[in-house]
Amino acid sequence: xxxxxxxxxxxxxxxxxxxxxxxxxxxxxxxxxxxxxxxxxxxxxxxxxxxxxxxxxxxxxxxxxxxxxxxxxxxxxxxxxxxxxxxxxxxxxxxxxxxxxxxxxxxxxxxxxxxxxxxxxxxxxxxxxxxxxxxxxxxxxxxxxxxxxxxxxxxxxxxxxxxxxxxxxxxxxxxxxxxxxxxxxxxxxxxxxxxxxxxxxxxxxxxxxxxxxxxxxxxxxxxxxxxxxxxxxxxxxxxxxxxxxxxxxxxxxxxxxxxxxxxxxxxxxxxxxxxxxxxxxxxxxxxxxxxxxxxxxxxxxxxxxxxxxxxxxxxxxxxxxxxxxxxxxxxxxxxxxxxxxxxxxxxxxxxxxxxxxxxxxxxxxxxxxxxxxxxxxxxxxxxxxxxxxxxxxxxxxxxxxxxxx
Numbered sequence: 395x396x397x398x399x400x401x402x403x404x405x406x407x408x409x410x411x412x413x414x415x416x417x418x419x420x421x422x423x424x425x426x427x428x429x430x431x432x433x434x435x436x437x438x439x440x441x442x443x444x445x446x447x448x449x450x451x452x453x454x455x456x457x458x459x460x461x462x463x464x465x466x467x468x469x470x471x472x473x474x475x476x477x478x479x480x481x482x483x484x485x486x487x488x489x490x491x492x493x494x495x496x497x498x499x500x501x502x503x504x505x506x507x508x509x510x511x512x513x514x515x516x517x518x519x520x521x522x523x524x525x526x527x528x529x530x531x532x533x534x535x536x537x538x539x540x541x542x543x544x545x546x547x548x549x550x551x552x553x554x555x556x557x558x559x560x561x562x563x564x565x566x567x568x569x570x571x572x573x574x575x576x577x578x579x580x581x582x583x584x585x586x587x588x589x590x591x592x593x594x595x596x597x598x599x600x601x602x603x604x605x606x607x608x609x610x611x612x613x614x615x616x617x618x619x620x621x622x623x624x625x626x627x628x629x630x631x632x633x634x635x636x637x638x639x640x641x642x643x644x645x646x647x648x649x650x651x652x653x654x655x656x657x658x659x660x661x662x663x664x665x666x667x668x669x670x671x672x673x674x675x676x677x678x679x680x681x682x683x684x685x686x687x688x689x690x691x692x693x694x695x696x697x698x699x700x701x702x703x704x705x706x707x708x709x710x711x712x713x714x715x716x717x718x719x720x721x722x723x724x725x726x727x728x729x730x731x732x733x734x735x736x737x738x739x740x741x742x743x744x745x746x747x748x749x750x751x752x753x754x755x756x757x758x759x760x761x762x763x764x765x766x767x768x769x770x771x772x773x774x775x776x777x778x779x780x781x782x783x784x785x786x787x788x789x790x791x792x793x794x795x796x797x798x799x
Contacts, residue, residue, distance in 0.1 A: 430602030433613040445471035446609060447576065458614060468705050468736075470501040481506055482703055482738065483574055484589030486521025486537040495521055500574070500589070520550050535559035538590075540566060555679075555702065555738070558590035567592075576608030584608050662699040662706070664791035666737075670775070672789060681706055686768040687799040688715055694730070695761070697768065697793055703738025707747075708772065708793075710756060718770075720757045731756065733774040733788065749776035749786055762797055769794045 436457030438444075443452050448471050469476040470483070479502030481487075487496045487506055495518050496506035512523035520536025528543035535541070539550040540559050553559055553566035560567045569591030571577075577594070579585045584605050585594030599610035662681040665672050681699030688695050694711035710721055711730040721727040733751035754774040761768055772791040778784035 431612055432602070433615040435615055437612070437614070443474045445474060447471070448574070450474065450476055468700050468703055470503050472501060472503055477503060479503060488518035488521060492517040492519070494518060495523060497521075519548050524548055533564035535561050535564055540564055552739075555704070556591075558592055560592070570594075578605035578608055581605060582610075584610060660796060661792060661794040662697070664706075664772075664788045666735075667787045667789065668785075670787050670789075672787070678790065679704065686793075686795040686797045688797070690715065695758075695768070697795060703736070705736045707734045708732075708756065709734075710758070716761045716763070718758045718761055720755065722755045723751070723753045733772070733776060735776055735786070735788075737786075745779045748779055750779055751775065752777045752785070764797055764799060766797050767794060768797050 438453035438457045440453050440457060443450065445451070448469075450471050468479060470479050471477075481498035481502055483498060483502040484500050485498045485506075486509070487498075488494070489496055489508070492512070494511050495509045497509040498504075498506045510523070512518050515526055516523040517526050518524075519541060520539040522534060522536045522541070524534055524541060528546060528548060530543055530545065532543040533540060536550060536559065538553045538557075538559060540553065541548050541550050543549075556569050557566040558569060559565070570593050571585075571587035571591055573587055573589050573591045575587045576584045579594075579596050581604050583596055583598045585596050585608075587594050599605055603610040603612055660682065663678040664681075665676050665678050667676060679701055681701045681704070686695065686697050689711075692711055693713060694709055695713060696710075697708040699706050709730070709732045710728050713721075713728050719727070721731055723731070731751075731754065733754050733756075734747035735749040736747060737749070739748070751774045754772065756770065756772040756774075758768070758770040760766075760770075770793055772788070772793070774788045774791070776786050776788065778786070
């Protein structure tokens with residue numbers, strides 16, 4: 395878990411919709427009172443699906459709980475769907491003539507639009523206006539780049555993944571939070587992480603609301619429809635007595651500890667390198683929001699994962715369901731197999747996958763039924779589809795994923 399602490403899998407949580415919260419506040423205002431709205435019995439209609447922030451939520455438990463599925467950094471929740479983003483959320487770039495700074499919208503679902511126009515003595519580089527004439531050694535920050543003047547010319551150096559260019563020091567610093575995520579700051583406020591991950595801005599909840607998991611919502615009554623009361627003696631270490639209906643909860647449903655089952659976490663790790671033999675101390679890149687599905691029509695096992703804007707997909711086909719073994723590009727054991735990856739960098743050609751396998755070795759150790767696990771290891775050599783002749787290499791890849799279909 396990272397960022398705002400949400401699980402990649404569908405999880406139980408407890409948020410009313412922001413629209414209902416606004417409507418509730420409006421109702422009290424219409425009555426002429428200034429007091430905070432009281433707690434509610436329920437806040438959604440069973441089965442309804444909507445978006446809260448970047449999460450796709452489904453109403454459950456008689457309208458008192460949400461089932462939540464995070465859309466991930468490479469998708470945005472809109473219209474009750476997780477939609478692929480068109481550009482990196484809130485990222486800055488330049489117009490083709492270098493005269494304007496362009497900005498991607500916060501949800502990443504539309505093309506970048508002009509943010510500002512550079513002065514006549516300036517030009518746009520890496521999403522920022524800089525002087526056309528510069529003094530050697532001068533530094534400024536572009537979007538995830540440090541721009542340095544060398545020989546009177548601006549040259550850019552990209553910041554590593556999970557870092558940003560700090561405007562005060564003009565160096566790449568580690569993110570302090572996952573961009574655009576929210577976390578609670580006390581019980582009545584939340585912190586919104588910036589688009590670069592440089593820090594959080596504190597925002598207060600409305601009157602009568604509390605913050606849970608980074609979202610403000612009205613308080614919920616205990617004992618309302620759909621609530622779960624533990625009546626067994628001491629099941630959770632307490633007295634086992636029901637909570638009175640007049641008591642106010644925080645808007646979620648507590649599950650007794652005896653019912654909690656810890657699920658094995660997904661694992662999808664690999665070392666990404668520009669050379670076939672990475673340094674001995676190279677760190678593995680961990681992907682999450684993973685899934686394993688089998689398409690019986692195409693006889694394809696598909697494994698997917700996200701790590702920020704990095705995305706990987708392994709398609710092994712054709713294979714039979716539950717088949718295990720080793721598959722290679724040379725042996726053509728499954729000739730339609732592909733390993734594909736995007737690294738989050740801007741792609742002017744808009745190819746679907748920037749890197750596609752030229753060679754691979756994939757071993758499936760277990761291939762269980764739906765709800766079971768798919769485990770194995772892999773390595774691959776991927777060709778850059780944008781810059782001919784360039785390659786990246788995936789080594790020491792491992793996966794241990796829950797099969798979802």
